[in-house]
Amino acid sequence: MTAEALPDLAGHFGRYGGRFVPEALVRALDELDAAYREAKNDPVFQDRFHGLLRDYAGTPSLLYRAERLSEALGAEILLKREDLNHTGAHKVRNVLGQALLAKRMGKPRVIAETGAGQHGVASATAAALLDLECVVYMGETDTERQALNVARMRMLGATVVPVTNGSRTLKDALNEALRDWVASVDTTHYLLGTAAGPHPFPEIVRDFVGGIGTEAREQCLTQLGRLPDAIAACVGGGSNAIGIFHAFVPDQQVRLYGFEAGGDGVETGRHAASITGGSAGVLHGARTYVLQDEDGQTVESHSISAGLDYPGVGPEHAWLHDTGRAAYEPVTDDEAMAAFQLLCRTEGIIPAIESAHALAGAARIAPRLAAELGRTPTIVVNLSGRGDKDVHTAGAYFGILDQVETIVPGENS
Amino acid sequence: MSISATFGKAKAEGRSVLVGCMPAGFPTVDDSIASMVAMAEAGCDVIEVELPYSDPVMDGPVIQKASDIALANGVRTRDTLRIIEAVAGAGATVVLMTYWNPIERYGVDAFARDLAAAGATGMITPDLIPDEAGEWIAAADRYGIDRTFLVSPSSTDDRLAMTVANCRGFVYATALMGVTGARTSVSSQAPELVARVRAVDPEMPVGVGLGVGTGAQAAEVAAFADGVIVGSALIRCVLEAPDLATGHQRLRALSAELAEGVRSGAPS
Ligand SMILES: Cc1ncc(COP(=O)(O)O)c(C=O)c1O
Numbered sequence: 001m002t003a004e005a006l007p008d009l010a011g012h013f014g015r016y017g018g019r020f021v022p023e024a025l026v027r028a029l030d031e032l033d034a035a036y037r038e039a040k041n042d043p044v045f046q047d048r049f050h051g052l053l054r055d056y057a058g059t060p061s062l063l064y065r066a067e068r069l070s071e072a073l074g075a076e077i078l079l080k081r082e083d084l085n086h087t088g089a090h091k092v093r094n095v096l097g098q099a100l101l102a103k104r105m106g107k108p109r110v111i112a113e114t115g116a117g118q119h120g121v122a123s124a125t126a127a128a129l130l131d132l133e134c135v136v137y138m139g140e141t142d143t144e145r146q147a148l149n150v151a152r153m154r155m156l157g158a159t160v161v162p163v164t165n166g167s168r169t170l171k172d173a174l175n176e177a178l179r180d181w182v183a184s185v186d187t188t189h190y191l192l193g194t195a196a197g198p199h200p201f202p203e204i205v206r207d208f209v210g211g212i213g214t215e216a217r218e219q220c221l222t223q224l225g226r227l228p229d230a231i232a233a234c235v236g237g238g239s240n241a242i243g244i245f246h247a248f249v250p251d252q253q254v255r256l257y258g259f260e261a262g263g264d265g266v267e268t269g270r271h272a273a274s275i276t277g278g279s280a281g282v283l284h285g286a287r288t289y290v291l292q293d294e295d296g297q298t299v300e301s302h303s304i305s306a307g308l309d310y311p312g313v314g315p316e317h318a319w320l321h322d323t324g325r326a327a328y329e330p331v332t333d334d335e336a337m338a339a340f341q342l343l344c345r346t347e348g349i350i351p352a353i354e355s356a357h358a359l360a361g362a363a364r365i366a367p368r369l370a371a372e373l374g375r376t377p378t379i380v381v382n383l384s385g386r387g388d389k390d391v392h393t394a395g396a397y398f399g400i401l402d403q404v405e406t407i408v409p410g411e412n413s
Numbered sequence: 414m415s416i417s418a419t420f421g422k423a424k425a426e427g428r429s430v431l432v433g434c435m436p437a438g439f440p441t442v443d444d445s446i447a448s449m450v451a452m453a454e455a456g457c458d459v460i461e462v463e464l465p466y467s468d469p470v471m472d473g474p475v476i477q478k479a480s481d482i483a484l485a486n487g488v489r490t491r492d493t494l495r496i497i498e499a500v501a502g503a504g505a506t507v508v509l510m511t512y513w514n515p516i517e518r519y520g521v522d523a524f525a526r527d528l529a530a531a532g533a534t535g536m537i538t539p540d541l542i543p544d545e546a547g548e549w550i551a552a553a554d555r556y557g558i559d560r561t562f563l564v565s566p567s568s569t570d571d572r573l574a575m576t577v578a579n580c581r582g583f584v585y586a587t588a589l590m591g592v593t594g595a596r597t598s599v600s601s602q603a604p605e606l607v608a609r610v611r612a613v614d615p616e617m618p619v620g621v622g623l624g625v626g627t628g629a630q631a632a633e634v635a636a637f638a639d640g641v642i643v644g645s646a647l648i649r650c651v652l653e654a655p656d657l658a659t660g661h662q663r664l665r666a667l668s669a670e671l672a673e674g675v676r677s678g679a680p681s
Contacts (some may be wrong), residue, residue, distance in 0.1 A: 183591035296518030
């Protein structure tokens with residue numbers, strides 16, 4: 001079977017994917033699958049989706065030739081500017097698609113899980129726009145780390161539920177969202193935030209964010225007159241990466257690179273690199289690569305980037321890895337932050353720390369590709385989001401927060 | 414005793430089977446063995462040993478908490494097998510309830526072999542549906558383990574028939590749309606779900622779980638189901654007790670109350 005035709009009807013990408021869920025959810029997943037297939041072939045739905053993407057989210061996002069960064073890295077670097085989308089990341093594409101699907105299925109309520117809060121904010125945004133009730137599950141640890149995003153969600157009318165069990169982070173928020181869904185499927189759509197989870201989510205999310213890749217491919221052909229040598233994307237659950245990869249999968253000459261969060265370094269055990277530092281298993285409804293111990297218990301992930309801090313990955317990436325069509329490598333916190341600073345200083349763009357992993361990866365592969373090709377390589381980097389949400393984390397990392405921290409609320413009037 | 418023999422015996426006695434659930438290694442390996450033996454002695458016909466898992470999406474707060482405690486205290490998959498061996502050795506009929514990943518990690522065939530050797534007669538898989546269970550079904554058959562899949566009020570007729578056809582021993586009917594945890598009232602969806610299973614296969618015993626916590630509720634469920642499955646309410650006896658001795662006392666008392674319940678309900 002060709003890569004473009006996957007998954008199969010049961011949601012398998014080779015041995016990965018599928019459905020490892022309570023029976024109680026199967027009917028909802030089947031209904032979602034059927035509704036999605038209808039919507040996919042319904043010009044009215046597609047017009048509405050693409051209309052919102054264009055007029056509301058601000059896509060197609062620019063493909064920007066980053067001159068000074070290119071010079072610094074010794075490669076022609078093109079940035080796919082998903083950071084300029086409404087809500088500041090590629091995630092808006094997925095939530096608009098799924099919220100429209102929820103409407104179409106007659107479900108008045110959506111639930112979502114969020115780590116950094118980006119998907120939560122995007123979900124709350126789409127819910128406000130389309131008049132849906134929205135409940136966002138967020139690990140308690142993350143609600144503390146990302147208080148501003150909690151406030152954003154509430155401003156948009158969403159209810160934020162701090163999750164206090166397990167490790168109190170993204171994976172536990174996902175568990176809690178699944179538990180809610182088991183009890184509420186009749187009225188509720190689970191707006192899953194990445195290209196992972198049980199079938200049909202990996203396929204639906206891939207298709208909704210797939211515009212990143214089709215746009216980038218066209219933009220390359222128009223702006224360069226040719227395809228790039230490589231694509232670089234960060235991989236958390238895998239949505240922005242599969243979104244930009246998918247259109248290029250048939251172009252064998254285009255190398256696909258996914259950069260996972262290496263945290264303190266894969267060798268330290270403190271990382272979130274599910275493919276490069278994990279093993280095949282089942283988590284959150286699909287067979288894929290997961291961080292697990294000898295007994296198959298999920299191991300906590302670590303990353304400076306909350307959006308990559310997840311111990312699993314979408315099943316299509318597991319398959320692309322095993323087949324060799326895409327290559328996955330870990331990028332450490334320090335490498336990502338160096339790339340973060342480089343982009344700030346060379347281009348005047350503050351990236352999301354997630355996206356900085358893709359930039360660091362591009363910096364790493366540039367000399368390799370140059371040697372291999374015998375010329376300056378062209379690399380498209382998916383700049384999946386902007387760094388506004390990360391100012392606190394990055395400020396603390398670079399030690400430039402001292403004045404801000406002394407401001408006590410109420411005293412600075 | 415095998416699962417079918419246990420259900421057969423109860424049927425002959427004109428009552429339902431009481432299935433009591435406890436996470437392995439909660440709060441420690443030895444304590445959980447003592448809890449399970451106490452439950453069996455006080456009237457649980459089947460002990461459902463739950464293998465603690467880091468991400469139990471079908472479980473409510475009580476089982477999550479108990480599982481977390483067991484894991485924090487270091488329980489391993491091989492300890493669960495040892496617990497099963499001890500409890501089955503004490504004469505109880507034991508089934509394992511487990512999420513799928515730990516089994517895949519252990520090795521599906523090896524696990525079925527070791528589970529059978531430990532003396533378990535069946536295995537319940539809350540997040541493994543027959544559609545994905547080819548390897549498990551083959552392994553379970555190879556080692557004579559009864560496989561129990563779940564049916565839900567939301568299951569379509571086709572899925573219900575397919576799921577029941579893939580079960581051996583008994584079917585687990587989740588009485589309501591939701592996760593585990595004792596509720597104040599028994600779901601009205603449960604009798605209908607049981608009737609739907611019976612319509613597909615009149616011979617297949619049906620156990621009903623999710624929400625049962627008292628003798629009266631057990632009697633209510635026993636009136637229409639072959640088995641009454643109780644988890645959170647029993648676990649809470651230990652979880653909320655000031656010390657283990659008190660916990661075991663409460664566990665025995667509740668088990669006895671539930672055992673009386675399954676005998677006072679008029680089985681269909
Ligand atoms: C900007 C940005 N990029 C990437 C990610 C990682 O998710 P995914 O791997 O699904 O693209 C996130 C998640 O929050 C994000 O906010």
